[in-house]
Amino acid sequence: MTRRTDQLKLGAFLANSGHHVAAWRHPLAQADASQDFEHFKAIARSAERGKFDALFIADVVALWGHHLDALSRTARAEHFEPLTLMSALAAVTERIGLIATATTSYNEPYHIARKFASLDHLSKGRAAWNLVTSVVADEAWNFGREQHIDHTDRYQRAEEFHDVVKGLWDSWDDDAFVRDKASGRYFDPDKLHTLNHKGAHFSVRGPLNVARPPQGHPVLVQAGASEAGKALAARVAEVIFAAHHELPAAQAFYQDIKQRAAALGRDPEHIKILPGVTPFIADTREQAQQLFEQFQALIDPVLGLRLLADTLGEDIDLSGHDLDGPLPDTPPGQRGSRRDQVLQLARRDNLSIRQLYLRLAGGNPVIGTPSDIADSFEQWFQARACDGFNVFFPYFPGAIDTFVDQVIPVLQQRGLFRLDYAGSTLREHLGLPRPANRFSTRAPA
Amino acid sequence: MTRRTDQLKLGAFLANSGHHVAAWRHPLAQADASQDFEHFKAIARSAERGKFDALFIADVVALWGHHLDALSRTARAEHFEPLTLMSALAAVTERIGLIATATTSYNEPYHIARKFASLDHLSKGRAAWNLVTSVVADEAWNFGREQHIDHTDRYQRAEEFHDVVKGLWDSWDDDAFVRDKASGRYFDPDKLHTLNHKGAHFSVRGPLNVARPPQGHPVLVQAGASEAGKALAARVAEVIFAAHHELPAAQAFYQDIKQRAAALGRDPEHIKILPGVTPFIADTREQAQQLFEQFQALIDPVLGLRLLADTLGEDIDLSGHDLDGPLPDTPPGQRGSRRDQVLQLARRDNLSIRQLYLRLAGGNPVIGTPSDIADSFEQWFQARACDGFNVFFPYFPGAIDTFVDQVIPVLQQRGLFRLDYAGSTLREHLGLPRPANRFSTRAPA
Numbered sequence: 001m002t003r004r005t006d007q008l009k010l011g012a013f014l015a016n017s018g019h020h021v022a023a024w025r026h027p028l029a030q031a032d033a034s035q036d037f038e039h040f041k042a043i044a045r046s047a048e049r050g051k052f053d054a055l056f057i058a059d060v061v062a063l064w065g066h067h068l069d070a071l072s073r074t075a076r077a078e079h080f081e082p083l084t085l086m087s088a089l090a091a092v093t094e095r096i097g098l099i100a101t102a103t104t105s106y107n108e109p110y111h112i113a114r115k116f117a118s119l120d121h122l123s124k125g126r127a128a129w130n131l132v133t134s135v136v137a138d139e140a141w142n143f144g145r146e147q148h149i150d151h152t153d154r155y156q157r158a159e160e161f162h163d164v165v166k167g168l169w170d171s172w173d174d175d176a177f178v179r180d181k182a183s184g185r186y187f188d189p190d191k192l193h194t195l196n197h198k199g200a201h202f203s204v205r206g207p208l209n210v211a212r213p214p215q216g217h218p219v220l221v222q223a224g225a226s227e228a229g230k231a232l233a234a235r236v237a238e239v240i241f242a243a244h245h246e247l248p249a250a251q252a253f254y255q256d257i258k259q260r261a262a263a264l265g266r267d268p269e270h271i272k273i274l275p276g277v278t279p280f281i282a283d284t285r286e287q288a289q290q291l292f293e294q295f296q297a298l299i300d301p302v303l304g305l306r307l308l309a310d311t312l313g314e315d316i317d318l319s320g321h322d323l324d325g326p327l328p329d330t331p332p333g334q335r336g337s338r339r340d341q342v343l344q345l346a347r348r349d350n351l352s353i354r355q356l357y358l359r360l361a362g363g364n365p366v367i368g369t370p371s372d373i374a375d376s377f378e379q380w381f382q383a384r385a386c387d388g389f390n391v392f393f394p395y396f397p398g399a400i401d402t403f404v405d406q407v408i409p410v411l412q413q414r415g416l417f418r419l420d421y422a423g424s425t426l427r428e429h430l431g432l433p434r435p436a437n438r439f440s441t442r443a444p445a
Numbered sequence: 446m447t448r449r450t451d452q453l454k455l456g457a458f459l460a461n462s463g464h465h466v467a468a469w470r471h472p473l474a475q476a477d478a479s480q481d482f483e484h485f486k487a488i489a490r491s492a493e494r495g496k497f498d499a500l501f502i503a504d505v506v507a508l509w510g511h512h513l514d515a516l517s518r519t520a521r522a523e524h525f526e527p528l529t530l531m532s533a534l535a536a537v538t539e540r541i542g543l544i545a546t547a548t549t550s551y552n553e554p555y556h557i558a559r560k561f562a563s564l565d566h567l568s569k570g571r572a573a574w575n576l577v578t579s580v581v582a583d584e585a586w587n588f589g590r591e592q593h594i595d596h597t598d599r600y601q602r603a604e605e606f607h608d609v610v611k612g613l614w615d616s617w618d619d620d621a622f623v624r625d626k627a628s629g630r631y632f633d634p635d636k637l638h639t640l641n642h643k644g645a646h647f648s649v650r651g652p653l654n655v656a657r658p659p660q661g662h663p664v665l666v667q668a669g670a671s672e673a674g675k676a677l678a679a680r681v682a683e684v685i686f687a688a689h690h691e692l693p694a695a696q697a698f699y700q701d702i703k704q705r706a707a708a709l710g711r712d713p714e715h716i717k718i719l720p721g722v723t724p725f726i727a728d729t730r731e732q733a734q735q736l737f738e739q740f741q742a743l744i745d746p747v748l749g750l751r752l753l754a755d756t757l758g759e760d761i762d763l764s765g766h767d768l769d770g771p772l773p774d775t776p777p778g779q780r781g782s783r784r785d786q787v788l789q790l791a792r793r794d795n796l797s798i799r800q801l802y803l804r805l806a807g808g809n810p811v812i813g814t815p816s817d818i819a820d821s822f823e824q825w826f827q828a829r830a831c832d833g834f835n836v837f838f839p840y841f842p843g844a845i846d847t848f849v850d851q852v853i854p855v856l857q858q859r860g861l862f863r864l865d866y867a868g869s870t871l872r873e874h875l876g877l878p879r880p881a882n883r884f885s886t887r888a889p890a
């Protein structure tokens with residue numbers, strides 16, 4: 001395989017006290033970070049100092065977790081709403097991209113088009129929308145529904161939602177606003193376009209009351225692993241947030257998506273695939289492993305068992321079993337499902353209940369020295385398993401500065417990462433083209 | 446009447462190039478302000494330097510105006526979305542309140558509760574929600590409806606929407622998040638409250654995934670002049686954005702609202718009534734009048750006639766009439782309506798068509814020297830026609846600095862306005878109590 005000449009794309013994932021589920025308990029972590037804007041500002045500035053492509057924030061429009069005893073042991077019950085937080089961060093950063101998550105299942109396209117257009121203007125071309133379809137029924141209950149929209153409908157709605165948003169972003173030609181004081185003409189009426197969308201899920205007239213975003217369209221990010229999810233990604237995603245932990249599976253996904261995109265006439269280079277990874281970094285491998293173990297040891301069994309039960313299915317009751325004994329016999333689930341994968345893993349590695357939940361809770365860690373981390377990034381990148389990473393920092397503050405001070409320079413020395421931002425918009429950082437306006441009769445610039 | 450011992454409350458109204466409809470054409474105004482965050486940041490900082498209580502931004506969720514020839518002569522076709530803009534401004538200001546408009550007619554309460562709670566945390570207690578019910582059918586068309594929700598339904602929906610939002614803000618006790626690293630307990634499950642709202646318009650389970658806002662509830666602002674509007678205001682508003690131009694009408698409204706509030710058991714001091722006013726300031730009255738005339742002269746007749754026709758009713762065609770002649774005979778509208786008021790005004794003052802549209806376009810100007818402006822503010826305040834003002838600046842930048850440098854000191858010398866912020870939250874600036882949590886069993890702090 002030829003050595004790649006492009007460079008890694010890196011997202012810095014925001015989380016309150018850190019990405020590790022027990023991070024907030026660790027002495028290095030700030031426990032009351034979730035309501036502290038100064039904390040997020042410091043993270044954003046560290047990420048920008050490290051020349052990250054973007055900040056990334058996930059979202060759920062509900063308090064997620066019914067088992068209060070477990071939920072009350074995490075820092076997940078409170079967090080800033082993504083669009084308000086990213087707008088505030090736009091004002092205190094200069095170059096870094098801002099990827100905010102918003103669901104198509106419980107929103108209206110006009111609001112979403114408008115808020116992201118507004119964020120793109122506020123940030124001078126640094127906005128991105130992570131289009132998700134929502135996963136938990138708790139969200140439905142906050143929006144007048146008894147149950148979550150089913151998977152097929154959800155993706156159909158997402159497709160149409162996406163198309164409406166893009167159409168609204170094209171409401172104005174890039175040069176519609178002439179603002180000619182002498183003639184008194186503020187905009188050219190011929191450069192205004194009314195969408196008049198009428199579809200199965202939405203009826204949206206338009207136009208948007210925000211000028212065309214600086215990026216043309218804010219960058220479109222997507223995450224979804226099903227057939228419908230991949231089909232949507234291949235058609236519209238410019239960044240994919242992936243969740244693979246194993247190299248071969250990541251390579252297969254990468255190849256699949258790029259081929260689908262090419263088959264649809266897209267340039268495969270215009271989709272950047274970024275799996276999530278959590279680096280635990282220290283001067284020696286032993287110290288890094290110890291750091292990881294420290295975090296793992298802070299996971300309360302109540303929480304650990306809950307994570308395991310959620311993965312295996314709500315019906316499984318593990319209380320009363322010896323944590324250091326094996327999993328009880330459990331009926332297999334759907335073939336290839338997450339549940340089955342986990343059961344296989346437990347059998348293959350002969351894991352106790354505690355060991356199994358610690359594996360799940362540990363996520364996708366890379367543990368080692370700065371050059372170990374760089375090696376792992378390089379291996380995945382060169383093996384075409386990804387185009388970069390969404391970096392989950394185990395704890396905040398601190399872990400991002402360690403990464404920026406120790407790993408980024410190694411990646412830079414190897415020519416794998418930028419020495420400085422070359423452009424000013426997120427599209428420029430990512431090497432993505434600026435989309436033409438669908439309504440415009442002129443050739444794209 | 447006894448002299449008031451309290452002080453004026455002042456809102457600084459954001460507008461792109463200024464509040465005057467032709468502002469953008471004036472040499473003093475920045476024409477391309479609408480997409481320029483630095484411009485809004487400078488305005489916000491000037492307002493904070495002037496110790497204003499809050500910034501205020503209106504909103505419409507549509508491109509408003511069907512007559513493109515007229516619309517294209519205004520700067521109103523593009524503007525930042527309020528919640529994203531105010532979040533960004535939160536990050537670059539320290540003390541000033543942030544009043545963002547959001548409609549109850551085309552939103553979901555969970556999103557609104559969450560975004561304002563998030564803004565209140567981001568700004569450390571400076572958020573306010575201007576609850577509006579929307580006025581134009583264009584908004585309905587962007588949200589899957591053929592026509593605007595009718596007035597009665599709109600207010601019923603608004604009432605319920607409001608109640609749900611307040612309930613969601615009380616999802617957590619103020620001290621729910623204990624974050625005890627030693628025990629591993631992040632929050633106290635007994636201090637979490639699930640709303641379980643099921644009503645005529647909304648079914649919202651809750652709880653919110655944002656901690657209780659620093660202000661308990663962001664400040665509630667309202668604007669609406671009908672019986673239903675006033676009833677809602679008397680029950681829930683803490684600030685009322687009023688639109689009276691004449692002292693007696695303003696006094697009557699003021700007394701009406703305060704009495705209604707008292708009848709509902711509220712302290713009338715806990716509703717601040719702020720009419721909008723546009724100051725044109727110069728060293729002499731003649732210069733101030735000239736400044737005003739300069740702006741008026743920039744109103745294109747196409748735009749002026751449109752404003753007039755919109756007020757009198759879409760059916761009226763004034764093209765072909767002599768602009769400097771009288772209004773043609775027009776059938777009267779509903780008694781007491783805006784249309785009738787305008788027809789009476791034209792008859793009473795014997796105005797030509799041009800003079801009439803200039804009156805309408807001029808809004809509610811106060812024209813004079815800094816001490817004239819202060820006199821006018823003092824007169825309204827002492828006559829209990831208001832508790833302060835929403836100041837509309839005719840042009841940006843510039844007009845706000847003139848106000849801050851020349852009018853604020855006069856108000857301060859007269860003891861009518863604060864020398865500095867005494868508190869840090871908007872509630873503290875406005876002298877409003879922090880609401881208790883409806884679910885909490887403990888006594889309010």
Ligand SMILES: Cc1cc2nc3c(=O)[nH]c(=O)nc-3n(C[C@H](O)[C@H](O)[C@H](O)COP(=O)(O)O)c2cc1C
Nearest residue numbers: 058059132133134135223224225226229241242243
């Ligand atoms: C890596 C990854 C991250 C995701 N992040 C979010 C998120 O932040 N919010 C959300 O509501 N859904 C999120 N999702 C859920 C997806 O939008 C989608 O609803 C879910 O994966 C089910 O679709 P699928 O069957 O195509 O995977 C995420 C999914 C993946 C794989």
Ligand SMILES: Cc1cc2nc3c(=O)[nH]c(=O)nc-3n(C[C@H](O)[C@H](O)[C@H](O)COP(=O)(O)O)c2cc1C
Nearest residue numbers: 503504577578579580668669670671674686687688
């Ligand atoms: C001074 C004032 C300001 C208003 N600002 C807005 C606004 O920014 N956005 C909006 O949609 N409606 C706005 N409204 C409209 C009101 O929310 C309401 O829909 C309208 O006044 C009709 O209700 P009413 O008959 O009670 O006055 C405003 C109304 C007034 C009086």
